[in-house]
Amino acid sequence: MSDFTLPALPFAYDALAPQISEEQLRLHHSKHHAAYVANANALSEKIAAARAANADVDPKLWRALSFNVAGHKLHSLFWENLDPKGGGEPSGALKNLLEKSFGSFANFQKEFTAVATTIEGSGWAALFYCPKHERLFIAPIENHNKIYFPEAKILLVLDVWEHAFYLDYKNEKAKFVAAFWEIVNWPAVAARIAQ
Numbered sequence: 693m694s695d696f697t698l699p700a701l702p703f704a705y706d707a708l709a710p711q712i713s714e715e716q717l718r719l720h721h722s723k724h725h726a727a728y729v730a731n732a733n734a735l736s737e738k739i740a741a742a743r744a745a746n747a748d749v750d751p752k753l754w755r756a757l758s759f760n761v762a763g764h765k766l767h768s769l770f771w772e773n774l775d776p777k778g779g780g781e782p783s784g785a786l787k788n789l790l791e792k793s794f795g796s797f798a799n800f801q802k803e804f805t806a807v808a809t810t811i812e813g814s815g816w817a818a819l820f821y822c823p824k825h826e827r828l829f830i831a832p833i834e835n836h837n838k839i840y841f842p843e844a845k846i847l848l849v850l851d852v853w854e855h856a857f858y859l860d861y862k863n864e865k866a867k868f869v870a871a872f873w874e875i876v877n878w879p880a881v882a883a884r885i886a887q
């Protein structure tokens with residue numbers, strides 16, 4: 693039995709165009725995301741097999757598992773964060789929390805955009821919720837699993853690996869980030885705070 697499964701997208705492959713083309717989205721989901729799922733399952737089976745054979749479990753396997761599982765989880769969240777009818781500004785409790793944390797929605801958007809466009813190497817921009825302080829904060833996630841806040845919950849992520857936008861935007865990452873704001877699923881982001 694496989695531990696990890698590629699989730700179906702909550703929309704059709706062509707639904708996010710023109711912000712994300714059908715070709716770009718299909719490749720990203722059915723090849724890149726699928727590869728993280730396949731790798732995570734293979735690694736997890738390798739660890740179980742070594743243990744079953746009373747052999748040493750190579751610690752490098754845990755490192756690789758972390759990378760692939762995190763890649764799988766972040767992509768799954770990324771798809772939920774998008775909506776062909778999305779964009780605009782959030783309302784209600786999420787809007788209030790963004791204003792409390794960043795001063796204004798415009799500040800939040802500016803800071804998140806800056807993080808997304810200046811990631812070193814491959815990574816993600818992420819919006820976190822700290823339940824203890826009831827505040828939001830932004831941080832880059834390098835690769836899929838570096839820079840980690842044990843008690844914070846990730847609400848919103850933007851994949852800025854080149855594989856996420858290169859077919860559509862080539863080297864113009866800022867244009868991809870601008871397009872992202874037009875398809876953010878704010879109700880889905882808000883729902884994660886309530887969870």
Ligand SMILES: [Fe+2]
Pocket residue numbers: 720724767851853855856
């Ligand atoms: Fe990706």
